[in-house]
Amino acid sequence: MKLGIAALVALLLASSPALADAGDTLDAIQGRGLLRCGVNGEIPGLSHQDEGGAWSGLDVDFCRAVAAAALGGADKVRFVPLATAERLDALAQNRIDLLARNTTWTLLRDLSHGMTFVGVLYFDGQGFIVPRETALMSTLELSGKPICALANSTSLDNAKRYFARHRMALDLVRFDTLALAQQAYLSGKCMALTTDQTQLHALRATLSDPRSHRILPEIISKEPLSPAVRKGDERWLDIVRWTLFVLIDAEELGLTSANVVRAAEQAESEDVRLLLDKDGRTAKSLGLEAGWSQRVIAQVGNYGEVFDRNLGAQSDLKMQRGLNALWNEGGLMFAPPAH
Numbered sequence: 001m002k003l004g005i006a007a008l009v010a011l012l013l014a015s016s017p018a019l020a021d022a023g024d025t026l027d028a029i030q031g032r033g034l035l036r037c038g039v040n041g042e043i044p045g046l047s048h049q050d051e052g053g054a055w056s057g058l059d060v061d062f063c064r065a066v067a068a069a070a071l072g073g074a075d076k077v078r079f080v081p082l083a084t085a086e087r088l089d090a091l092a093q094n095r096i097d098l099l100a101r102n103t104t105w106t107l108l109r110d111l112s113h114g115m116t117f118v119g120v121l122y123f124d125g126q127g128f129i130v131p132r133e134t135a136l137m138s139t140l141e142l143s144g145k146p147i148c149a150l151a152n153s154t155s156l157d158n159a160k161r162y163f164a165r166h167r168m169a170l171d172l173v174r175f176d177t178l179a180l181a182q183q184a185y186l187s188g189k190c191m192a193l194t195t196d197q198t199q200l201h202a203l204r205a206t207l208s209d210p211r212s213h214r215i216l217p218e219i220i221s222k223e224p225l226s227p228a229v230r231k232g233d234e235r236w237l238d239i240v241r242w243t244l245f246v247l248i249d250a251e252e253l254g255l256t257s258a259n260v261v262r263a264a265e266q267a268e269s270e271d272v273r274l275l276l277d278k279d280g281r282t283a284k285s286l287g288l289e290a291g292w293s294q295r296v297i298a299q300v301g302n303y304g305e306v307f308d309r310n311l312g313a314q315s316d317l318k319m320q321r322g323l324n325a326l327w328n329e330g331g332l333m334f335a336p337p338a339h
Contacts, residue, residue: 037063041081
């Protein structure tokens with residue numbers, strides 16, 4: 001029996017968790033003077049808290065950028081670590097204001113959890129890591145071998161489809177947390193570990209001998225990682241979405257944390273003047289204090305700066321931009337122009 005689109009949407013919405021009455025999100029966070037941001041907390045490069053309590057990562061810096069826009073200071077954030085199984089409901093239940101937790105944007109999630117995805121913060125893809133001593137060079141050699149994976153994630157279905165397509169036997173060993181999956185893999189209970197490429201690079205970078213493990217070349221899925229907000233609050237969606245776009249457009253326009261103040265003083269380009277809110281028009285539309293976008297860039301940097309210090313050349317991961325390069329540099333990172 002074929003299910004029409006309208007019927008599918010109705011079915012999904014009927015199964016959604018009840019939305020808490022959060023009212024206007026901007027008013028709420030301005031009233032408390034703090035942004036509650038849901039993150040992972042266990043993935044260096046995306047979101048991680050060190051032994052001294054300091055937070056870092058791409059997702060963390062995005063939360064800080066939103067706080068700079070909405071509250072005037074990038075430090076006005078409380079990071080809320082969330083398990084994989086609870087991350088979607090935490091947003092719907094108003095336990096957080098923003099979800100920035102390496103979450104893949106999918107049709108089912110977009111329609112069935114009372115959430116709206118903001119835009120792609122990072123283009124990821126699922127891969128596999130193996131001990132170098134095994135001499136395994138391809139995912140196609142993993143037929144019938146035990147593979148550690150994270151439950152309640154897109155990794156399971158991706159692996160099932162990939163192995164079925166290649167007529168390979170799949171032996172998935174599921175774990176409730178990525179930390180448990182990693183421990184099992186490192187203890188030899190699995191021949192491989194599968195998850196997003198970024199998480200594999202983060203794991204390898206934390207090992208005493210990173211060269212002892214090999215990330216296989218195949219990427220078996222597309223994982224557009226996107227922050228999300230609750231459905232129904234259009235002003236908050238606009239603020240968070242345009243904070244992301246400001247980071248991307250700033251890099252394209254050559255605006256950095258080091259030059260943005262000078263650029264604002266000397267701005268002649270209409271694109272730059274609009275992006276930096278020189279006349280306060282965008283601030284008025286969003287209900288923010290004037291100069292919101294300039295604060296974002298000055299306090300957090302542009303997208304390239306954020307990427308480099310967390311994932312790229314200035315980080316331990318040393319990852320290439322790849323798909324996350326700007327659209328005019330061979331990547332997919334693209335934002336609407338300001339003008």
